[in-house]
Amino acid sequence: MKSHAKAVVIGGGVVGCSVLYHLAKAGWNDIMLIERSELTSGSSWHAAGGFHTLNGDPNVAKLQAYTVQLYKEIEELSGQSCSLHLTGGVMMADTPERMDFLRLAHAKGRYLGMDTELITPSEAKAMFPLMDETNFVGAMWDPVEGHLDPSGTTHAYAKAARKLGAEIVLRNRVVELTQEVDGTWNVVTEQGTVKADHVVNCGGLWAREIGRMVGVELPLLAMEHMYLLTEPMPEVEEFNKSTGREMIGVMDFKGEIYTRQERNGILLGTYEKACKPWSPVNTPWDFGHELLQPDIDRIAPSLEIGFKHFPGIEKAGIKQIINGPFTFALDGNPLVGPVQGLTNFWCACAVMAGFSQGGGVGLALSNWMVHGDPGFDVWGMDVARFGEWATLRYTNAKVRENYSRRFSIRFPNEELPAARPAQTTPLYDTMLANNAVMGDSWGLETPLWFAPKGAEPKDIVSFHRSNDFGPIGEEVRATREKVGVTEIANFAKYEVSGPAAEDFLNRLMTNRMPKTGRIVLTPMLNEFGRLIGDFTIAKAGEERFMIWSSSAAQKYHMRWFEKHLPKDGPRASQVRIHRFDQTLVGLSIAGPRSRDLLQKLVDVDISTKAFRFMDFREMAVGGAPCMVNRITYTGDLGYEIWMAPAYQRLVYKAIKDAGEEFGLVDFGMRALLSMRLEKNFPTWFRELRPIYGPFEGAMDRFVKLEKNDFIGREAAAREQAEGPKLRRVSFIVDAADADVMGDEPIWANVGSKDYGTVEMPHGYGAPRFDTDGKEVRGSRAAEGASAVRGIVDGDWRVVGWVTSGGYAHYVQKSMAQGYVPAALAGDESAGLFEIEILGSRRPARINVEPPFDPSGEKMRT
Ligand SMILES: Cc1cc2nc3c(=O)[nH]c(=O)nc-3n(C[C@H](O)[C@H](O)[C@H](O)COP(=O)(O)OP(=O)(O)OC[C@H]3O[C@@H](n4cnc5c(N)ncnc54)[C@H](O)[C@@H]3O)c2cc1C
Numbered sequence: 001m002k003s004h005a006k007a008v009v010i011g012g013g014v015v016g017c018s019v020l021y022h023l024a025k026a027g028w029n030d031i032m033l034i035e036r037s038e039l040t041s042g043s044s045w046h047a048a049g050g051f052h053t054l055n056g057d058p059n060v061a062k063l064q065a066y067t068v069q070l071y072k073e074i075e076e077l078s079g080q081s082c083s084l085h086l087t088g089g090v091m092m093a094d095t096p097e098r099m100d101f102l103r104l105a106h107a108k109g110r111y112l113g114m115d116t117e118l119i120t121p122s123e124a125k126a127m128f129p130l131m132d133e134t135n136f137v138g139a140m141w142d143p144v145e146g147h148l149d150p151s152g153t154t155h156a157y158a159k160a161a162r163k164l165g166a167e168i169v170l171r172n173r174v175v176e177l178t179q180e181v182d183g184t185w186n187v188v189t190e191q192g193t194v195k196a197d198h199v200v201n202c203g204g205l206w207a208r209e210i211g212r213m214v215g216v217e218l219p220l221l222a223m224e225h226m227y228l229l230t231e232p233m234p235e236v237e238e239f240n241k242s243t244g245r246e247m248i249g250v251m252d253f254k255g256e257i258y259t260r261q262e263r264n265g266i267l268l269g270t271y272e273k274a275c276k277p278w279s280p281v282n283t284p285w286d287f288g289h290e291l292l293q294p295d296i297d298r299i300a301p302s303l304e305i306g307f308k309h310f311p312g313i314e315k316a317g318i319k320q321i322i323n324g325p326f327t328f329a330l331d332g333n334p335l336v337g338p339v340q341g342l343t344n345f346w347c348a349c350a351v352m353a354g355f356s357q358g359g360g361v362g363l364a365l366s367n368w369m370v371h372g373d374p375g376f377d378v379w380g381m382d383v384a385r386f387g388e389w390a391t392l393r394y395t396n397a398k399v400r401e402n403y404s405r406r407f408s409i410r411f412p413n414e415e416l417p418a419a420r421p422a423q424t425t426p427l428y429d430t431m432l433a434n435n436a437v438m439g440d441s442w443g444l445e446t447p448l449w450f451a452p453k454g455a456e457p458k459d460i461v462s463f464h465r466s467n468d469f470g471p472i473g474e475e476v477r478a479t480r481e482k483v484g485v486t487e488i489a490n491f492a493k494y495e496v497s498g499p500a501a502e503d504f505l506n507r508l509m510t511n512r513m514p515k516t517g518r519i520v521l522t523p524m525l526n527e528f529g530r531l532i533g534d535f536t537i538a539k540a541g542e543e544r545f546m547i548w549s550s551s552a553a554q555k556y557h558m559r560w561f562e563k564h565l566p567k568d569g570p571r572a573s574q575v576r577i578h579r580f581d582q583t584l585v586g587l588s589i590a591g592p593r594s595r596d597l598l599q600k601l602v603d604v605d606i607s608t609k610a611f612r613f614m615d616f617r618e619m620a621v622g623g624a625p626c627m628v629n630r631i632t633y634t635g636d637l638g639y640e641i642w643m644a645p646a647y648q649r650l651v652y653k654a655i656k657d658a659g660e661e662f663g664l665v666d667f668g669m670r671a672l673l674s675m676r677l678e679k680n681f682p683t684w685f686r687e688l689r690p691i692y693g694p695f696e697g698a699m700d701r702f703v704k705l706e707k708n709d710f711i712g713r714e715a716a717a718r719e720q721a722e723g724p725k726l727r728r729v730s731f732i733v734d735a736a737d738a739d740v741m742g743d744e745p746i747w748a749n750v751g752s753k754d755y756g757t758v759e760m761p762h763g764y765g766a767p768r769f770d771t772d773g774k775e776v777r778g779s780r781a782a783e784g785a786s787a788v789r790g791i792v793d794g795d796w797r798v799v800g801w802v803t804s805g806g807y808a809h810y811v812q813k814s815m816a817q818g819y820v821p822a823a824l825a826g827d828e829s830a831g832l833f834e835i836e837i838l839g840s841r842r843p844a845r846i847n848v849e850p851p852f853d854p855s856g857e858k859m860r861t
Helices: 014-025 058-078 096-112 121-127 150-163 204-213 234-243 296-309 354-371 392-404 428-433 469-481 501-508 551-564 594-601 645-662 669-677 713-722 776-781
Strands: 004-010 031-034 089-093 117-119 138-142 167-169 174-179 185-189 192-201 220-230 249-252 257-262 265-270 318-329 335-338 345-349 436-441 444-450 484-487 491-497 519-525 531-541 544-550 576-579 585-590 616-621 624-629 638-643 726-733 745-749 796-808 813-821 833-837 840-846
Touching: 004 014, 004 185, 014 031, 014 150, 014 345, 014 354, 058 096, 058 150, 058 354, 089 096, 089 121, 096 117, 096 138, 096 745, 096 796, 121 138, 150 167, 150 354, 174 204, 192 204, 192 354, 204 220, 204 318, 204 345, 220 392, 249 296, 257 296, 265 296, 318 392, 335 354, 345 354, 428 436, 428 444, 444 469, 444 484, 444 669, 469 484, 469 669, 484 645, 484 669, 491 501, 491 551, 501 544, 501 551, 519 713, 531 551, 531 616, 531 624, 544 551, 551 576, 585 594, 585 645, 594 638, 594 645, 624 645, 638 645, 669 796, 726 796, 726 833, 745 813, 813 833
Parallel strands: 004 031, 004 192, 031 167, 089 249, 192 345
Antiparallel strands: 089 138, 117 138, 174 185, 185 192, 220 265, 220 318, 249 257, 257 265, 335 345, 436 444, 484 585, 491 544, 491 576, 519 531, 531 544, 585 638, 616 624, 624 638, 726 813, 726 840, 745 796, 745 833, 796 813, 833 840
16 A cells, blocks of 8 residues: 555545546546445445436536436446446326426426426336326426446446556555644554545545544434335336336335336335434444344335335235445535535535435546536535534434435425524524514524414415415515514624735625725635625724625635635735624614614614715614624615624614614514515525626626736636626516426527527536437337427527526515526516416516616615
């Protein structure tokens, strides 16, 4: 074993081998993988080997499609077969709600380049005759599904990596990790120490233990998972013979099962409600190529439904039940990327679908390590997306919830209950007493809306407008016409200080830094000129800046700030960054009477001239020391008031008491988001994401190319010179009783006009090969499929996608924001656009000026 490597990958499961292959392919050949036992010694060897491209996050779906495409490549390079069976598969809906869910997934597929089709239960049965189709109301067909040999696939990655110069060391456990002052890692193994510039944790079932070697508790947990294999079945053999095809894969949400052909029989797996964690605290190092004891009682309820839905399977004899552990993060997506607070320590773990995601994870991580950027929008699997609140016990509760809901619908207004409340502000009990319906905002309980007195404070979950519609309307109207107060503790807050603070921020941000006592809004870009942040910055003193941003991006942004801190030379240690998290909390008051209200609570003049729009001031509010921004996300006259938690109750009470005479109401996060819609304000992680440039995101006025050289300036200048390809726009939608939720396709009646090819950043070309290189989709179409995926319908084309939206209560319009080709972005003509909501295309019109206070007069007053 050599004593130095540019990178050491720990773990030889499918993910470690994929990371090794991609690093080697990117040109790093001084790399090694260290495996404690043989390759596939964690969960990889006993996987069911299924793969598919569908994922709730379009960007993760894109990486899954890449994974499937990759298998041909590694087979060719390694000479090792993956035994790929690209059969295609169906998702079965048993209720109208589930069919709505499939309609949404199918609509999303239109601009993702996916070839899904909505089909009838009988059409599904024709491809999987063991089902009783009368149990279902419909189905969605996806041609890019199938199964493979997990062990062969892992070895194919490994052999391909070796061919490109990578080294693999087996039967050698990594026992310790330490770091030198110069950043070099000492990878201490049973066979000696390797010095490495980079370390990658691909430890799978032991990823937590490897994290603990560097003081990090990774939020993942292994769960027991069972699937059964039947004896050979004559029905299967008969189907194969008569059609010349294999039976397809089937996902049955109601039964929480997946099933497919395996050899001459059937494989059937369950995501049972009564799920069970495995090794919840420590993973034993002596766990090897072992299986766990099957527990048929646990999966009995799923099997009962399964046998009813697929009576053909019930008759078969069970040959074997496999029970094995594999890991999950809180939301079921992987944990990938550099760990904040450490240097050159990378993660690629909690990959629960290694054979759908392993390739994409390897590609994104290797890009990140070699080029400094993952090259995709990987927020959905970024290790930075969870905060310190994701402790071992929190993770245990959330992973169990996620596993047991794997096949459940998550409605757009649905808040999940496990591990809550975690963090609360001092106002939590007060908000509950006010009949607040609370939501989880990055681990913090936050009021969403207030139920009327006497009504149960609870969401009725739905894809349609629900029981919050009326009360949110009341909150919005009262705020717009009088004054409202809301909690804003769920913002990220930072302080950047020191002699080089301003230079540092000028290098990171696209806008000029404000003068003392003033505020600016500014995006932040990566080197490729893509949006990686959107901030409100106040200059609080000569060398002190206060910064606010999206709560969920706190670790993501801290990682970026730390990476760009001046490390050497005269500027080193001249910048300090402090993240407040919940040590600073806030309240916002908004509406035409908000100044009158605030004036009663402060002893300074806050008239229009004395305290202007976008001013920042430190002042006592109701007797408590606070920082006050004259700005609000409602886009009205209003203020954000920031204080230490110890003062929050005092300030809230003062506001409530003083507000009585002005008709003050409490409003929640949903009313706030409704009000920002009618101002065309974007949100971080929906409208603004790393797949868009600042001009595409319509952030033009916050980008000052002529100021100093900031990160991403060159790319942004290019975007401006060439003109953005896409453009963020706001729509008014002629909706019925359901508003957009995000990710819906936007259609345009473009006729024969050519708007150029718009490369959709989510988009990918779905692979269309089977093991013989034939088109799989063609074979289903030949059977007379009733529906064909459409991105063209006469003169209509799918030209874009919705990022978010909802009902704008004050202007009483259903609104949506999204991206369309820039050439279409200014066209407000009626009849040009339609937005597909739950399978129905609704007329929509671009609204260039915000419908509420288009001149911005109210907020400047
Ligand atoms: C019953 C079952 C069915 C499944 N079905 C599917 C399916 O159909 N489709 C799908 O995509 N996925 C499926 N999975 C999940 C799939 O198995 C995992 O996604 C995948 O195996 C994760 O791979 P990994 O490389 O991250 O982890 P692992 O396979 O656990 O690999 C980690 C490796 O790291 C090594 N290691 C750990 N610590 C050290 C150390 N300190 N030093 C050296 N080496 C170390 C281990 O020995 C191990 O070989 C299934 C899992 C189970 C249990």
